Amino acid sequence: MSDTIAAIATPAGEGGISVIRLSGPKSLAFASALFRPSSADPHFKEFAPQRAYFGEIHDPGTQAMVDEVLLTFFKAPKSFTAEDVVEISAHGGLFVTNKILELLLDQGARLAEPGEFTRRAFLNGRIDLSQAEAVTDIIHAASDRALRSAVSQLKGSLSSKLNEWYERLLAVLAQLEASIDFSEEGLEFQKRETTLAEIQAIQKDLHALIETYRQGKIFREGAQVALLGKPNVGKSSLLNGLLKEDRAIVTPMPGTTRDTLEERVRIRDIHINIIDAAGIRENPELIEKKGIERAKAALNRADLALVIFDASEALDANDDLLIREAVDKPYKILLNKCDLPEQVDVPTLEKKFPNAEFIRLSAKTGAGLDALRESIYRFVMGDSSCNETLVITRERHRQCLMQASDALLKSCASLEQELSEEFVAVDVTMAMDQLSIILGKTFAEDLLDQIFGEFCIGK
Ligand SMILES: Nc1nc2c(ncn2[C@@H]2O[C@H](COP(=O)(O)OP(=O)(O)OP(=O)(O)O)[C@@H](O)[C@H]2O)c(=O)[nH]1
Ligand SMILES: [Mg+2]
Incomplete structure (x- = not known):
């Protein structure tokens, strides 16, 4: 690995500090061409390994000072990449950080590819591939x-x-x-x-x-949880309730949600992605039809479906449709609007969904939401023997x-x-x-x- 790479290691944008990082045999040569140690450090002679230095970056062309920085030198092989590494911590502005990067590239550094520092750490035997991942x-x-x-x-x-x-x-x-x-x-x-x-x-x-793997993947990516129900049962209200914010538009008109909406919700030490979508019903008009296709696609990639019924109304043909569609993956049955008098025919639902867990809740008052969170958590964590061991x-x-x-x-x-x-x-x-x-x-x-x-x- 003969060339020396450079890149901005912190996210693009303004912040307290930005870090520009170099790795390769010429890291120190390139950085020290721009760096003047602070006059507060009159004893400075040369860079010692594994030490940080306070000083200034100057443009070698114009001699103009660019920023006050902290320069840290990690000598090979005791660095992230096992090569000589220099990290320059500058004030976190977009322009100033890019300017320092440009000056380093002018010195002969090459702009690093995505992940190239970690790739070097792997190729140099510092970490294996599963550790790089x-x-x-x-x-x-x-x-x-x-x-x-x-x-x-x-x-x-x-x-x-x-x-x-x-x-x-x-x-x-x-x-x-x-x-x-x-x-x-x-x-x-x-x-x-x-x-x-x-x-x-x-x-x-x-x-x-x-x-x-099922569990590990959910730990890493979060579980996908799809909200499924005919229009107006309160899917979007439930999303908002779980998020504790007014994210999705809620109206009394059936067919409000058209596109799918995905939001991340934290439950204790895990996160889940909740997908709200159009309500499923017969004879939708064109836009809604497309929405329903998206709802079905969301259901396809979900780990868990929450099948929602309106507890304050009798079942109708659209509920039947849903019951017929349902559901080739783990699901729970939610009876929403339980703040209103119960009209829904629960025994029929229990017959249609034998062995399913039923949760009564109200997206409006928040009743039952904690029970729902707990139930999702139990589903995600699954067999708790898996909790702390290797996944x-x-x-x-x-x-x-x-x-x-x-x-x-x-x-x-x-x-x-x-x-x-x-x-x-x-x-x-x-x-x-x-x-x-x-x-x-x-x-x-x-x-x-x-x-x-x-x-x-x-x-
Ligand atoms: N009383 C009561 N009303 C609710 C509850 N949840 C939702 N609603 C009302 O039901 C109506 C529909 O709610 P939405 O959340 O838009 O229902 P949706 O299932 O997303 O509807 P679509 O997007 O049309 O499929 C709104 O007027 C809500 O205020 C509840 O728990 N209790
Ligand atoms: Mg909706």
């Missing part, structure tokens, strides 16, 4: 739970589990290969039952980790683990069928390859482009 997850975390799982992944919780399995499979493989080499002599290095038991144990743990949060990890698991099952089948060790070894190797892909021990450039493309510039 955790860096974006920390940045995007929107709840305590998301943050906890991202931090634990950054600290290596997933990596160490995968490495442990990898090492154990490597030991299995060594035994298998020894048996292959000495099979002529009729020696068996390890009993097949022992090998089988070890592979089965790993496969079982691996499978348990795959099973955490996987990415489809990429799930895919690799599933392939590894399949390969291990095949190797077990080969052992049980008394096939030659060669067959067993091929599948064990395949499983190990998949673990390597998660960790980035082996990788394709386009995978890195995809992963680091998600990052912002300067990270």
